[in-house]
Amino acid sequence: xxxxxxxxTSEHRKALxxxxxxxxxxYEQITTTLPKxxxxxPQADKIITLGxxxxxxxxxxxxxxxxxxxxxNKVKKTLSKRYENRKGxxxxxxxxxxxxxxxxxxxxxxxxxxxxxxxxxxxxxxxxVKDQKKEAPKEATA
Numbered sequence: 001x002x003x004x005x006x007x008x009t010s011e012h013r014k015a016l017x018x019x020x021x022x023x024x025x026x027y028e029q030i031t032t033t034l035p036k037x038x039x040x041x042p043q044a045d046k047i048i049t050l051g052x053x054x055x056x057x058x059x060x061x062x063x064x065x066x067x068x069x070x071x072x073n074k075v076k077k078t079l080s081k082r083y084e085n086r087k088g089x090x091x092x093x094x095x096x097x098x099x100x101x102x103x104x105x106x107x108x109x110x111x112x113x114x115x116x117x118x119x120x121x122x123x124x125x126x127x128x129v130k131d132q133k134k135e136a137p138k139e140a141t142a
Contacts, residue, residue, distance in 0.1 A: 001098055002037050018067060024091075025079070027070045028118040029110035037093045037107040043107075047081055048090045051075035082113060 001100040006013055012104065017024075020040050023030050032040070047065065049057045054076060083090050113114040 004035055006035060013065070013117070018065070020132065021047060022066055022068050022071045024109060024111070025066070025074055026121060029108060031096060031108050031133040033107060034095065034107040035094075036107040040109055041091050041093060044091045044111075045088060047075060047084040049088070050080055051080040052084060053078075077112070086112075 006016070008016065016036070017040060020030065020036065021043060022038065024044055047062065050062055050065075051072075059072065059076065062075060063069065066072050066075075079090075091109055092112055094108045094110070096108050098104065099106050102138065
């Protein structure tokens with residue numbers, strides 16, 4: 001065969017890999033099951049290799065595979081610069097025990113030399129959240 005089917009239809013599998021690739025590029029580390037991580041690793045390495053050579057064809061291929069402009073820009077501008085002296089092996093898989101519900105083997109897949117702050121991209125700072133909560137009661141009517 002050459003690839004794992006992951007017990008999904010081809011369209012579902014393609015969408016799953018695309019979404020996991022976008023999450024991996026955005027957060028630079030994700031937790032998933034071990035078989036999914038093993039399928040994702042070569043795909044992520046190919047995406048980084050595409051981004052290293054800045055041509056129009058490679059840019060179109062990146063956007064086509066990722067379906068996300070922000071992710072493709074991050075690959076071209078940030079990740080390709082970080083790995084310009086590395087020949088391959090941009091990701092690593094770390095086994096992370098077993099999931100509680102169904103005992104599935106879990107793994108963490110991450111970029112080598114990753115940016116630790118990238119994991120907190122969507123999280124708001126606690127100070128700004130506290131400030132917003134303090135302002136809300138002042139608007140209450142008497």
